[in-house]
Amino acid sequence: MTPTLQVFLIVSAAMFSIGLLAALSRRHAIFILIGIEMMLAAANLNFIAFWRFGPQHQPPIGVMIALFSIAIAAAEAAVGLAMVIAVYRHYHTTNVDQLDQLRG
Amino acid sequence: MNSWIVSHLWLIPAVPFAASLIILSLSNARRKSAAALALFGQALALALSILAFVPTLQFPGFRSVQNFTWFTFGEETLRLGFVLDPLAAVMLVMITLVGLCIFLFSVGYMADDKNFTRFFAYLSFFSGAMLGLVIANSLLLLFIFWELVGLASYLLIGFWIEKPTAAAAAKKAFITTRIGDMGFFLGMLWLYGRSGTLLFYDGGSGCLESAGLAMLSASATFIALLIFCGAVGKSGQFPLHVWLPDAMEGPTPVSALIHAATMVAAGVFLVARVYPLFSVGAINGVTPSLTVVVWIGVTTALMAALIAIAQADIKRILAYSTVSQLGLMMVSLGVGGVAAGIMHLLAHGFFKALLFLGSGSVIHGCHGEQDIRKMGGLRRLMPVTFMTYAAGMMALSGVPFFFSGGWTKEEILHATAHWPRSHAPYYLILAGVVLTALYMTRQIIYVFFGYTRAAAERSHESPRVMTIPLIVLALCTIFFSVVLTPAWPWLHGFLTGEPVHFDITHLIQPMLFVSLVLVSSGVGVGYWIYRKAGVQNEDRAAEIDPLEYAQPALFRFLANKMWIDELYDRTVIAFSWMGARLSDWMDRYLWDGLVRGFGAIGQLFGIFTTSVDERGINAGVDETTAGARGLGRMMSAAHSGQIQMYLGAVAIGMLALLLLYAWLA
Numbered sequence: 001m002t003p004t005l006q007v008f009l010i011v012s013a014a015m016f017s018i019g020l021l022a023a024l025s026r027r028h029a030i031f032i033l034i035g036i037e038m039m040l041a042a043a044n045l046n047f048i049a050f051w052r053f054g055p056q057h058q059p060p061i062g063v064m065i066a067l068f069s070i071a072i073a074a075a076e077a078a079v080g081l082a083m084v085i086a087v088y089r090h091y092h093t094t095n096v097d098q099l100d101q102l103r104g
Numbered sequence: 105m106n107s108w109i110v111s112h113l114w115l116i117p118a119v120p121f122a123a124s125l126i127i128l129s130l131s132n133a134r135r136k137s138a139a140a141l142a143l144f145g146q147a148l149a150l151a152l153s154i155l156a157f158v159p160t161l162q163f164p165g166f167r168s169v170q171n172f173t174w175f176t177f178g179e180e181t182l183r184l185g186f187v188l189d190p191l192a193a194v195m196l197v198m199i200t201l202v203g204l205c206i207f208l209f210s211v212g213y214m215a216d217d218k219n220f221t222r223f224f225a226y227l228s229f230f231s232g233a234m235l236g237l238v239i240a241n242s243l244l245l246l247f248i249f250w251e252l253v254g255l256a257s258y259l260l261i262g263f264w265i266e267k268p269t270a271a272a273a274a275k276k277a278f279i280t281t282r283i284g285d286m287g288f289f290l291g292m293l294w295l296y297g298r299s300g301t302l303l304f305y306d307g308g309s310g311c312l313e314s315a316g317l318a319m320l321s322a323s324a325t326f327i328a329l330l331i332f333c334g335a336v337g338k339s340g341q342f343p344l345h346v347w348l349p350d351a352m353e354g355p356t357p358v359s360a361l362i363h364a365a366t367m368v369a370a371g372v373f374l375v376a377r378v379y380p381l382f383s384v385g386a387i388n389g390v391t392p393s394l395t396v397v398v399w400i401g402v403t404t405a406l407m408a409a410l411i412a413i414a415q416a417d418i419k420r421i422l423a424y425s426t427v428s429q430l431g432l433m434m435v436s437l438g439v440g441g442v443a444a445g446i447m448h449l450l451a452h453g454f455f456k457a458l459l460f461l462g463s464g465s466v467i468h469g470c471h472g473e474q475d476i477r478k479m480g481g482l483r484r485l486m487p488v489t490f491m492t493y494a495a496g497m498m499a500l501s502g503v504p505f506f507f508s509g510g511w512t513k514e515e516i517l518h519a520t521a522h523w524p525r526s527h528a529p530y531y532l533i534l535a536g537v538v539l540t541a542l543y544m545t546r547q548i549i550y551v552f553f554g555y556t557r558a559a560a561e562r563s564h565e566s567p568r569v570m571t572i573p574l575i576v577l578a579l580c581t582i583f584f585s586v587v588l589t590p591a592w593p594w595l596h597g598f599l600t601g602e603p604v605h606f607d608i609t610h611l612i613q614p615m616l617f618v619s620l621v622l623v624s625s626g627v628g629v630g631y632w633i634y635r636k637a638g639v640q641n642e643d644r645a646a647e648i649d650p651l652e653y654a655q656p657a658l659f660r661f662l663a664n665k666m667w668i669d670e671l672y673d674r675t676v677i678a679f680s681w682m683g684a685r686l687s688d689w690m691d692r693y694l695w696d697g698l699v700r701g702f703g704a705i706g707q708l709f710g711i712f713t714t715s716v717d718e719r720g721i722n723a724g725v726d727e728t729t730a731g732a733r734g735l736g737r738m739m740s741a742a743h744s745g746q747i748q749m750y751l752g753a754v755a756i757g758m759l760a761l762l763l764l765y766a767w768l769a
Contacts, residue, residue: 020755023748023751024748024751024752024755025748032747032748096746096747096748097746097748099745099747100744100745100746101745102743102745102747103743103744103745103746
């Protein structure tokens, strides 16, 4: 099987879906963060794939964008984890079902 | 040449009024100061009255008038005034002198009463009101004092207010006299409407002077009769005499004051004062209004004398004798003997005060007992009271020569005998004179002679403060006759303004023998009937009256006051009850129904607007708010606070956008 764009897109879509499913279904905040990271990874994969199979595939344009995205994702994960820790300290739980203070 | 008092006549009533006010402001415990103040006020009024009496002696027909403006409304000016003439002057002296004796007597009689100070305040007020009435020169001012006298009598008759009978008697006196006053007031308005002034004497333009009388013409008869209604009420004439015997519920000095100096004298005085109104258009001294006065007087005199025979209460006998004597005065006024009527009023003032105070002394001595059948033999136990009482009794009976009442009665008989219209009143009052002598004999035999019965056993002579007024009044009764005799009718001349000469030959008149015969027959019959009443007799109880023994039905008729109270109960009072019930019914059902109907209409309208408000306007607002609330609930339900739901919603939205894009592309 030759690596084609479709294959990457399918893998990417699958990763995104898995990440989304994790983010929607898991109760633990950290697992939700992991799901979000997976969705970001799927997006990065799409960037790379479109760059690689696009009309101009000289380095380092696509990779740069992916690298920036990963850096932002890292920062985001750090912030997310810090918030999880802060929430845990405050509520003594990380179960998002119980964290419904924003209820209208 | 007028003395100071003539222009300050108002001081005479003002002094007792001021005393009354000061006494009222004293505390209940200041008994001595209250009595002293009242006595001082009365003595001062007496002194001023004598001062005022002196100038009236200057010349016959003296009259001094001070008028002043009370208030002005629009074009009309209401003027009041005071007048001093022989009539007012003699009344002033009599009232203050008798009043002073009664005040002094009250100090002893009321010594144990807890409302001693209040009693003297009322007495002073009573005396002041009567003095004001006498000197009033305006029918309106007279009416004002007239009503004050009525108020004072109400307060004093009901003085022992804790006794229900006293309260009822006070109410009865007030309401009965008010019926007469209604007529008086109407007459006064009519008079004002016709003549435009209520002043008696006003330099020729007063309502009693020729110019004023000329304006009245035919209405004078009705005006006079309406004013007479007031006199009938006040002087206890038939048919409004019912209050006077009931007024005996008051303390005895009050009875003396009402029956002698004040109140009942006011009616006779009023008729004498407005006499020109009665005699407008007189033919030979007879007018329709004066004829009415005569017949009312005759009826009253005879009826009251008959009732007095069958009474057992010492004060009630005297009360009916007052009614009877007032009737006699009215007869005298009616037949034209104004001077005779006033002279009898003055003489009656002295001896009736004497008799009432004497009866007070008897009641005081007998420890509150008022039934003459339970007394007896007091002659030895209360010698001063007996002597003075006997003087009063003889004056009242009309014993001639030494007692004032005899001379004045003779004058009245004389005037009545010459009435041109009819001789019936003359013979009827002759009968009245006999009856008077009869019932007074009966009373004096029961009280002072015979053997001592239950109530009199521990009786004693009254203290000096009570006997001195008795002695003074008895002396007045006797020496007053000096100015009354036909030999030197000074008082008659003084009142009428005619010159008088001393002529001893006039002393013996035919009428003297008539009255001598009448009195001796009255006393003789009385003695013959009652000679056994006072004798100790075991088998025949003293409680049974000889007349009752002989004529039980007649006696019962008289003892029950001819059933007149009962008659009024069945007629006038029943009728006014019916009227009251009818009005009550009308008020309850007719007027109330109308009001309720209008209320119901308002209520219906209210229900209608309520429903519009609730179903229409309110419901609209409610629905709107409910909608907003529902929307809000829906919206807020979306904000579950569940982060994953938000995320899911984002995902679904994104998916939908994707599908839309795919579909569009």
